[in-house]
Amino acid sequence: MVGLSVGEKHFIQGGIAQDLRSDGRKRLTYRPIYVETGVIPQAHGSARIRLGATDVIASVKAELGKPSALQPDKGKIAIYVDCSPTAAPMFEGRGGEELSTELSVALQRCLLGGKSGSAGSGIDPSSLVIVEGKVCWDLYIDGLVISSDGNLLDALGAAIKAALSNTGIPKVNVASETSGDEQPEVNISDEEFLQFDTSGIPVIVTLTKVGRHYIVDATSEEESQISSAISISINRKGHICGLTKRGGAGLDPSIILDMISVAKHVSEQLINKLDSEIAAAEANEEES
Amino acid sequence: MMQVRPNLDYEGPKSHQHHRAFVFGFEYGFLKEKLDQKEAAKRANEQLGFVFDIGPNPWSKPATSSFGCKPSLVKMEYVSPEGLRLDGRRPMEMRQIRAEIGTVARADGSAVFEMGNTKVIAAVYGPREVQNRSQQISDQALVRCEYSMANFSTGDRMRKPKGDRRSTEISLVIRQTMEACILTHLMPRSQIDIFVQVLQADGGTRSACINAATLALADAGIPMRDIVTSCSAGYLNSTPLLDLNYIEDSAGGPDVTVGILPKLDKVTLLQMDAKLPLDIFENVMGLATEGCKAVANYIREVLLENTKQLEYRRGL
Structure with a gap:
């Protein structure tokens, strides 16, 4: 994707080995994160995250739906990611589909947990149920990549976290008790909104192994030097909520464990930074 | 203002x-x-x-013709x-417009353009080597355009099939409009890609996309005859209306989209659906043209401000 000369490759690798990357960061430092909430007024919640030249938008839309027969006590949550061709000409037409799907699945794994939807999930699907087995909220989370300069997964994860803390879902009053198979009548309030508890939503930390070292928040130049990468989602308690190993050569199991402990350490700083940025963005939005 | x-x-x-x-x-x-x-x-x-x-509507003026x-x-x-x-x-007032240049860091040129609640991003890549050799044109540049809408851009969330007929048509319209103003003969055997992404759709996306594309092309430093600006106008309740929003647009009345080269005073894009008598059409089109000129003034201001910034950063 990125055409680099031999000299440039050596420069990047040498910099990483000496803990001084080409943009002046250390190996385990993120680029500055800028958060903006409420960017899409017609969504129930939205946020835009900028991480250097990486720019993503996440929006949350809730629609009333019916819970599935297998899990009558749980609402549905879906994550879709779209790579806009503005980010790179190669995403034109169907070009971005492969990456979009990869990111969607990885986010689903990291944020929502498996099919059972219980463990690892940052959002409790049972909180979306209005009438068991009949009415629930379907939560559609859409991510859009506007500009891409590496580390899309972490940025999207952070954007979704910010969008969810920005989300207000209208309060629903069930009009009357209905029996049997009848669909109950519901009233959607346009004044009262329910907020999510987003403290349990994990952040995603992608560790990229270049040579013998790992770095966080790789730019696309650095990503082209990847020997392998692991994305780990970790919540505030330090629990691992999901893990994806992508690309590159195989890794020694002990290295993976080491990478996980490094990611855990990094995630603490990231969560704190992100939470304060989100709070600042929310305050900013209310002011304006 | x-x-x-x-x-x-x-x-x-x-x-x-x-x-x-x-x-x-x-x-x-x-x-x-x-x-x-x-x-x-x-x-x-x-x-x-x-x-x-x-x-008949007691408030509206009596229809000026049998139409x-x-x-x-x-x-x-x-x-x-x-x-x-x-x-x-x-009726003759536009929504608030806002533009910003250089929003996509990695593109050669980019801009955001807002008209009220309509918001689009345009990014330009090029002029660069033609990616698909068979499309190369030996005496002028190849201009390509893709229009896409975000899933969350409309009121009800849509699961869009990429490349449906509507977006293909708008892509084509934007491409033809921009091709008319780019000096393609100066860049033979090269390719210019224009990508527009709708973030919020509230009527007039076509116009907003063209305005955003103009700014992005200017930001990319691509030689142009003139800037192209676009604006829509409609005719509802026997009144010509400038810059329709979504509700007015879906009312089913005529919708005239005009694109002009303001300095050369030439029309490069004209689209209308529904029927209108000729004298009213003239009015509506005139109104849309006035809208285009207002947009052109604003775009020129934004570009000038951007140039000043660039100059300042260079230390001139």
Whole structure:
């Protein structure tokens, strides 16, 4: 994707080995994160995250739906990611589909947990149920990549976290008790909104192994030097909520464990930074 | 200048609760002088109600010609007796426009353009080597364009199939419009890609995309004859309306989209659906052209400001 000369490759690798990357960061430092909430007024919640030249938008839309027969006590949550061709000409037409799907699945794994939807999930699907087995909220989370300069997964994860803390879902009053198979009548309030508890939503930390070292928040130049990468989602308690190993050569199991402990350490700083940025963005939005 | 301020008290008509953002009421300076805000909001709400209209509308001017829509039983009131539109604008008033240059860091040129609640991003890549050799043109540049809408851009979330007919058509329209102003003969055997992404759609996406593309091309430093600007106008309740929003656009009346080269005073894009008598069409098109000129003035200001910034950063 990125055409680099031999000299440039050596420069990047040498910099990483000496803990001084080409943009002046250390190996385990993120680029500055800028958060903006409420960017899409017609969504129930939205946020835009900028991480250097990486720019993503996440929006949350809730629609009333019916819970599935297998899990009558749980609402549905879906994550879709779209790579806009503005980010790179190669995403034109169907070009971005492969990456979009990869990111969607990885986010689903990291944020929502498996099919059972219980463990690892940052959002409790049972909180979306209005009438068991009949009415629930379907939560559609859409991510859009506007500009891409590496580390899309972490940025999207952070954007979704910010969008969810920005989300207000209208309060629903069930009009009357209905029996049997009848669909109950519901009233959607346009004044009262329910907020999510987003403290349990994990952040995603992608560790990229270049040579013998790992770095966080790789730019696309650095990503082209990847020997392998692991994305780990970790919540505030330090629990691992999901893990994806992508690309590159195989890794020694002990290295993976080491990478996980490094990611855990990094995630603490990231969560704190992100939470304060989100709070600042929310305050900013209310002011304006 | 159109200084507008969203009226947040106002919740939107009942039938459009989903589109709350689309129908933000706007309260204007002149209203503020006369009424206090609460009264204005109340009035805006009254204006939004459906008007059951059997027979001719008592408020609208009598139709200027024999032309007229079939009178329907329930008719929406798009222009109030006071001459205000659903969002509080005057018929010949545009929505607030805002533009920003250089929003996509990795593109060669990029811009955001907003018209009211419509918001689009355009990114330009090129001129660069032609990716697909068979498309290469030996004496001019190849211009390509892709229009896409975000899933969350519309009121109801859509799961769009990429490359549906509507977006293909708009891509084509934008490409042809921009091709007309780019000096393609200066860049033979090269390729220019224009990508426009709609973040919020509230009517007039076509115009907003063209305006954004112009800015992005200028930001990329691509030689152009002139900037292209675009604006739409319509005709509802026997009144020509400038810059239709989503509700006015979906009313089914005529929608004239005009794109002009303001300095050369030439029309490069003209589209209309529905029928209109010639004299009214002339009016509506004239109105849209005026809109284009207003946009052109604004775009020129933005570009000038951007150039000053660049100059400053260079230390000139």
